[in-house]
Amino acid sequence: MSALTRSPAWKALAAHRASLEGTALRDLFAADAGRFDRYRIALDGMLLDYAKNRITDETLALLTGLALQQKLEPMRDAMFGGQRINITEDRAVLHVALRNRVDRPILVDGEDVMPGVQEVLARMYAFCHKVRDGEWRGYDGQPITDIVNIGIGGSDLGPVMVTQALTPWHHPHLAAHFVSNVDGTHIAEVLRRVDPATTLFIIASKTFTTQETLANAHTARDWFLANGGTPETVARHFVAVSTNSTEVAKFGIDTNNMFGFWDWVGGRYSLWSAIGLPIALMVGPERFGELLAGAHAMDEHFRTAPLDANMPVILGLLGVWYGNFWGAAAHAVLPYDQYLARLPAYLQQLDMESNGKSVDRDGAPVDYATGPIIFGEPGTNGQHAFYQLIHQGTHLIPCDFIAPITSQNPTGRHHAMLLSNTLAQTEALMRGKNEAEVRAELEREGRSGAALEALLPHKVFAGNRPTNTILVDQLDPCRLGMLIALYEHKVFVQGVIWNINSFDQWGVELGKQLAKVILPELEGQGTKPHDASTVGLVGLVNGGKVA
């Protein structure tokens, strides 16, 4: 048994969990009118309501006890203090420095990183002004109309998600496009829609060695050169965001047109750095600053609020509660805002790449569940697709419902209808509908006898399904920054409880290595030994058809 599962706090939670068997959320609500008042946290136009969870005051006390036992506070302070908590890569973890709006010095090995952060931000902002004001011109003197960000993983998902979420603040004469997949269809479809004379390519890669990104970048440059561009004008159309100036120069981008960041910014935590350039170009430096300010407000809350009044801590602990003590393997994120359509995809990388680990910080196998499967779709679309399983399936799936009180597009009754669905879903999941209620309903519909009995079990909802509701006044840059930082810190909290390193991602390497072996085989350069299935599949691909 691991130290964690042997620990007093863990055992106390296991015993407490057993004592809650058979306790239904609807009964907890009926017995306690104060749940909503006690189980909510508000901060700067954002509210977390966590009353619809299988918890009591004792649960929260035991969960915060677990956090204390696992040294959450010292670990949090170590992150904010620039210590090298990413032990397998020997790096500090300082995305919080990128949005440190008060200029509190943040030291890594005794050196303050803040001047460097400010310097890159100032260069980014100056560049944004030039492009946005039409001062930055393409090869034939026209202003830029289209921005194509080429990157993948953390160099894509954050910029895509945020750019889409902040659509109401977009520059009226700029359009953003994102190319990530190595599938040639992705870049082909984007290049079909843009004009080389007025397009700016951002090649975004922390390492500048990522196969997909470099393939797309080369294809973009070849297309540019074949369509009116020249080697001399590449500099007006290609900029890079990277930590690797050597590889950027090798690719042929003038390092004057490179925006740097640092090894202490993890890919999936990098949208606050120069990786956010497409966002800043589209919404402008002022709005980008508000995004950073929102994240900073959440950082300060996480850093200073007591554990039991701390949004990321509570979200993280609730996830541990369900994953480790109730057997929940998945977690749904359900944004009731069309602008947040890509939030679930973004959170899949943030959470699953961070906490999808099965050895602890010392390399010992864990004997407890770690990060959950994250999925989601914007409401109300998800309701008409997979909510059936959440309501009546055999898996317990805790859900986060996220919604703005005010819409950016008030259109007739739409927003009230949207929000009525948000609130109804959390109520339905919590309450369910018991046999007596279903029976009464069927009788009111005029059913009776065998027909009623046959239908009855299908229409029962067990309820007792836990949800969090995150309401924001409106989805503006500041609130979006808060929301993303909330999830970043939630993931951190869980990693600390599970004693895993949330900041490496060795699990993505094996597939990359093997793809390098298979690629030459698909390009006619001989074959290599594999298992029978892989050999067979390579043969079919090389043969050009499946049979």
Ligand SMILES: O=P(O)(O)OC[C@H]1O[C@H](O)[C@H](O)[C@@H](O)[C@@H]1O
């Ligand atoms: O920014 P890059 O160095 O191109 O990396 C892009 C992505 O690829 C890697 O394989 C990692 O799994 C991601 O965490 C990273 O964000």
